[in-house]
Amino acid sequence: xxxxxxxxxxxxxxxxxxxxxxxxxxxxxxxxxxxxxxxxxxxxxxxxxxxxxxxxxxxxxxxxxxxxxxxxxxxxxxxxxxxxxxxxxxxxxxxxxxxxxxxxxxxxxxxxxxxxxxxxxxxxxxxxxxxxxxxxxxxxxxxxxxxxxxxxxxxxxxxxxxxxxxxxxxxxxxxxxxxxxxxxxxxxxxxxxxxxxxxxxxxxxxxxxxxxxxxxxxxxxxxxxxxxxxxxxxxxxxxxxxxxxxxxxxxxxxxxxxxxxxxxxxxxxxxxxxxxxxxxxxxxxxxxxxxxxxxxxxxxxxxxxxxxxxxxxxxxxxxxxxxxxxxxxx
Ligand code: TXA
Ligand code: MG
Numbered sequence: 001x002x003x004x005x006x007x008x009x010x011x012x013x014x015x016x017x018x019x020x021x022x023x024x025x026x027x028x029x030x031x032x033x034x035x036x037x038x039x040x041x042x043x044x045x046x047x048x049x050x051x052x053x054x055x056x057x058x059x060x061x062x063x064x065x066x067x068x069x070x071x072x073x074x075x076x077x078x079x080x081x082x083x084x085x086x087x088x089x090x091x092x093x094x095x096x097x098x099x100x101x102x103x104x105x106x107x108x109x110x111x112x113x114x115x116x117x118x119x120x121x122x123x124x125x126x127x128x129x130x131x132x133x134x135x136x137x138x139x140x141x142x143x144x145x146x147x148x149x150x151x152x153x154x155x156x157x158x159x160x161x162x163x164x165x166x167x168x169x170x171x172x173x174x175x176x177x178x179x180x181x182x183x184x185x186x187x188x189x190x191x192x193x194x195x196x197x198x199x200x201x202x203x204x205x206x207x208x209x210x211x212x213x214x215x216x217x218x219x220x221x222x223x224x225x226x227x228x229x230x231x232x233x234x235x236x237x238x239x240x241x242x243x244x245x246x247x248x249x250x251x252x253x254x255x256x257x258x259x260x261x262x263x264x265x266x267x268x269x270x271x272x273x274x275x276x277x278x279x280x281x282x283x284x285x286x287x288x289x290x291x292x293x294x295x296x297x298x299x300x301x302x303x304x305x306x307x308x309x310x311x312x313x314x315x316x317x318x319x320x321x322x323x324x325x326x327x328x329x330x
Contacts, residue, residue, distance in 0.1 A: 004165060005023075013025065014130075025122055028089070028170050029090045030285070036134075037101070046135075050140060060113065060115075061115055071101055074095065076180050079180045081201055091178065093115070096181055138163075149167075154289070172284060172285060173191055185202055233324065234324050235324070237327040238328055240302060248265045248267040254297065277309045
């Protein structure tokens with residue numbers, strides 16, 4: 001049985017974590033599926049509940065700097081500057097791990113990813129539990145990350161001990177992951193803290209994530225499919241209105257995610273219209289999950305550029321569509 005906890009019951013969630021149980025909780029990015037990072041059985045249960053490959057490492061969530069000192073062997077100066085500026089917040093930093101962090105948490109690596117979330121519920125839960133909390137996004141592996149408690153219920157009901165309902169996540173996409181173990185910091189996943197914000201503080205930052213604009217992964221295929229709803233997703237680069245018309249002829253339930261200046265065919269009943277990049281980020285995963293519930297056959301999502309939060313939107317879009325684009329060539 002999975003308990004649904006209100007914000008007044010955080011102490012119950014904290015106790016479950018201390019006892020080695022699994023508790024999903026809200027963060028400012030997406031919901032996390034938490035367990036005591038120092039309890040091997042608890043951490044293994046996270047991988048089981050999600051169906052997650054064991055070589056994909058977890059982020060350890062902390063609420064104070066003392067916890068950080070115990071988990072890493074070295075805090076580079078650059079990391080201190082970043083933490084001052086962006087913690088608590090949607091920035092995950094990869095450090096060299098201490099002995100305390102098991103290879104189960106680190107997916108076999110010698111490093112550990114650490115984040116101090118900004119969401120007050122997450123911070124309070126971690127403080128009350130008194131332990132570092134390992135937490136991937138609280139979705140079944142491969143599905144879009146959950147941005148409200150109901151989506152966690154949809155994926156995890158019966159598989160975990162409790163879910164804390166903290167409403168909607170404001171960022172809507174996961175944290176930025178930055179490796180600070182080398183000379184030049186490496187951006188492993190674009191997210192809530194933007195590339196521009198990082199370079200402003202650090203100078204040079206190397207982009208090391210899978211989808212820089214049109215670059216296809218070295219070996220395309222299912223391995224890269226991620227953040228994927230059940231419906232087929234196509235990212236539309238241009239000629240959007242015409243392509244909607246074509247799809248409305250071909251499919252029964254066409255769903256669209258786009259900006260307000262696109263005129264949408266009246267046959268198309270499933271739509272999410274956005275007005276800003278931050279709104280696009282906030283609704284992207286929830287739109288995909290809602291469209292699945294409404295039996296969409298195909299989801300057409302408008303492409304974005306590389307600036308600001310758009311880089312994170314693009315990264316999630318390209319992976320969720322499995323590099324399936326529509327582009328009219330002249
Ligand atoms: O916003 C977020 O980061 C959310 C909330 C719950 O905090 N968490 C999240 O976790 O997105 P997850 O497990 O879904 O994604 C963590 C990412 C994965 O791509 C993983 O491979 C990478 O971080 N990662 C974790 N530890 C790493 C490490 N030591 N080195 C390199 N990448 C690491
Ligand atoms: Mg995830």
